[in-house]
Amino acid sequence: MEVLRLHGARDVRVHQEPEPVVAPGEELVRITAVGLCGSDLHWYEDGGIGESVVDEPLVLGHELGGVVMSGPREGERVIVEPANSCGQCEHCRVGSPNLCPNVRFLGHAPVHGGLRTLMNWPQRLLLPAPDSIKGDHIALLEPLGIALHGIDLGHFKPGMSAGVFGCGPIGLFVVRVLRAMGASRVIASDAMPHRVEAALASGADEAWLADEDGLPAGIRDVPKVDVGFEVAGEDGALVTAMITAKPGGRVVVVGIPPSNRHSFPAGETRRKGLTVAWSRRMKAIHMLRAFELADHGTVSLEDMITATYPLAEGARAFDDLVARNGLKIVVKPTA
Numbered sequence: 001m002e003v004l005r006l007h008g009a010r011d012v013r014v015h016q017e018p019e020p021v022v023a024p025g026e027e028l029v030r031i032t033a034v035g036l037c038g039s040d041l042h043w044y045e046d047g048g049i050g051e052s053v054v055d056e057p058l059v060l061g062h063e064l065g066g067v068v069m070s071g072p073r074e075g076e077r078v079i080v081e082p083a084n085s086c087g088q089c090e091h092c093r094v095g096s097p098n099l100c101p102n103v104r105f106l107g108h109a110p111v112h113g114g115l116r117t118l119m120n121w122p123q124r125l126l127l128p129a130p131d132s133i134k135g136d137h138i139a140l141l142e143p144l145g146i147a148l149h150g151i152d153l154g155h156f157k158p159g160m161s162a163g164v165f166g167c168g169p170i171g172l173f174v175v176r177v178l179r180a181m182g183a184s185r186v187i188a189s190d191a192m193p194h195r196v197e198a199a200l201a202s203g204a205d206e207a208w209l210a211d212e213d214g215l216p217a218g219i220r221d222v223p224k225v226d227v228g229f230e231v232a233g234e235d236g237a238l239v240t241a242m243i244t245a246k247p248g249g250r251v252v253v254v255g256i257p258p259s260n261r262h263s264f265p266a267g268e269t270r271r272k273g274l275t276v277a278w279s280r281r282m283k284a285i286h287m288l289r290a291f292e293l294a295d296h297g298t299v300s301l302e303d304m305i306t307a308t309y310p311l312a313e314g315a316r317a318f319d320d321l322v323a324r325n326g327l328k329i330v331v332k333p334t335a
Contacts, residue, residue, distance in 0.1 A: 002333065004115040004314040005057035009047035010322075012315050013057075020120040027123050028070040029078065031333040034114045035063035035139035035305075036321050038168065038233060040107065042258050044318045050260045052109050059112035061331070062105065065129055065138030069118070073126070079133075079141050079291075080114065081125040082106035083281060098149070098281040115314060117333045127287065130295040136308060136330045137294070137301045140169070143328075144290040144299065147173035149282035150254040151181075154227040158182035161225040164204070165240045166232025166255055167195040169304055169328045172202045174229050174254075176299045179203035187225060189216045189240060190232070192324060201303070210236060219243055226250070233257045238264050247272040254279045304328045 003015045022028050040060045042049040062082035068074055084104040085097035092100050106121075107113025129138050147170050156162060158181055164174045167190040178186050179202070188199035188207040191214060199207040208216035214236010226249050228241030233255030241251045242264060251274055253262070269276065293299040306326030309317035311333040321329050 001117040002311050003059055003117075004311055004331075005059055006043060006047075006054055007057050008054055010044060010318075012044065012318055014312055014314060017116075019118055022070060022120045025122055026120045027068050027073060027126060029066045029080065029119055029121060029126065030069050031064055031066040031114050031117060031119060032335070033065055033136040033139040034061040034331045034333065035143065035169075036061070036317060036329045036331065037063055037143065037170075039256055040318075041321050042256065043107075045322060046258060049108075049256065054109060056110075058107075058109050059115050060107045061113035061115040062107040063139045063142040064106075064114035065141075066334075068126060071123070073123070077129040077138065078126040079129050079138050079287075080106070080121060081127055081284075081287060082113070082142065084111075084122060084125060096283060098283055115311065115331060115333065117311065127291075130291055132295045132297075133291075133301070136305055136332070139330050140301050140304055140328065141287065141290045141294060143170045144173045144294065144301075145282045145286040146170050146254070146279070147177055148286040148289050148293075150174060150229055150231070150252050150279045151177055152286070153277040153279055154229065154250050154252045156181065156183075156227050159184050160227060161185040161223075162187075163225045163228040163241060163244045164188045164199065165228065165230055165237035166190060166234070167199040167207070168231065170254060171229070171231035172198055172304065172327070173299065174231060175199055175202040175204050177293070180293070180298050185223075185225065187222065187244065189219075189237070191236075194325075195327070198303075198327060210240070215240055224249070227252065229254060231255050235263050238262055239268075242268050242272075242274060245272060245274055248274075250275045250277060252277045252279055305330050308332055
């Protein structure tokens with residue numbers, strides 16, 4: 001089978017390798033679509049993310065789906081839940097497996113991800129794909145679930161106002177969900193003009209281009225919002241969320257900073273009495289809600305995928321990801 005491995009910063013190579021050995025409780029899955037995301041970008045550009053580094057060739061990719069190739073579910077289209085939590089720790093027992101300290105996560109060393117034609121994964125983490133989720137859209141349910149978890153952390157209710165700062169795919173899903181939930185006003189910003197346009201097309205009332213420091217011009221003068229979502233992994237987006245939040249408001253940090261650190265003016269946060277929540281992936285309920293919203297057409301998956309590549313052109317896909325020319329890039333290990 002074909003496998004795309006990351007050997008170090010900006011070094012991905014296609015390998016021919018034996019098919020994986022399927023253990024009891026697992027199934028073999030033929031992977032048809034893998035979305036590349038911001039964490040994959042960190043791995044590719046820096047050869048690591050946070051405190052984790054590539055110390056042996058790593059297979060990236062955790063937004064994926066495919067077709068079961070073994071067992072009683074053979075032939076079934078599935079969306080792969082990438083987080084294999086232990087189920088035994090205190091966090092798992094109270095329904096927060098996203099906080100499990102023993103989690104094994106696809107595409108995060110030492111667990112290999114989905115950029116390969118075949119992979120083995122536990123049966124319980126292979127979720128039936130709704131018939132309405134067509135083709136490559138199966139790679140979009142995971143980022144939609146992440147957006148839903150962030151919105152829950154913001155304690156958002158219909159009629160509230162919100163700001164979304166960072167308009168990649170997860171940020172755009174936040175905008176779309178907020179609008180579907182009845183937000184009174186949604187503002188947004190991003191450092192890239194095409195993402196500002198995408199935010200407006202997704203339902204933002206106003207969207208601005210951020211400057212080199214990540215701050216939109218005149219941002220201190222805009223009406224304040226109830227909840228701010230930082231979805232860029234950048235200090236400028238976090239500061240913008242804090243500036244635009246009302247006194248007593250909430251700020252949710254969804255993005256992952258490349259340096260593993262955030263810097264922001266503490267005085268602004270303290271004087272306003274802001275509550276800052278830090279998002280860690282999602283809970284099982286968020287993936288199920290993502291299925292429901294997409295299946296019913298409440299939140300559109302259209303226009304999010306802007307480029308697709310075969311696995312053999314994985315290096316081009318990652319270069320496209322670095323350039324940030326579009327929105328979601330999908331690699332197709334098999335047809």
